[in-house]
Amino acid sequence: MATYAYRCPQDGDFEVRVPLGAATATLPCVQCAGDAARVWSAPELRRTARAVDAAIEAAGRSAETPRVVTGAPGRPPTVVPRGLPRW
Numbered sequence: 688m689a690t691y692a693y694r695c696p697q698d699g700d701f702e703v704r705v706p707l708g709a710a711t712a713t714l715p716c717v718q719c720a721g722d723a724a725r726v727w728s729a730p731e732l733r734r735t736a737r738a739v740d741a742a743i744e745a746a747g748r749s750a751e752t753p754r755v756v757t758g759a760p761g762r763p764p765t766v767v768p769r770g771l772p773r774w
Contacts, residue, residue, distance in 0.1 A: 695723040
């Protein structure tokens, strides 16, 4: 479903949701039932989440200038298991 904008000369702008490509050049106004013409506008674009932007940016940097590793990573912390529960 796509959102299309229409403008009624008497009541102003309103939006309708119809299947993509099924919008007509004119539509009856939802308030006065007069002819409303379709309004052409830029598509509604949304930004991605900051975490996604950061991941994409890091991947791009890595492709251009990968980080050079000079040594082995540090030892992981030692996990001490706890005893079994007593019944």
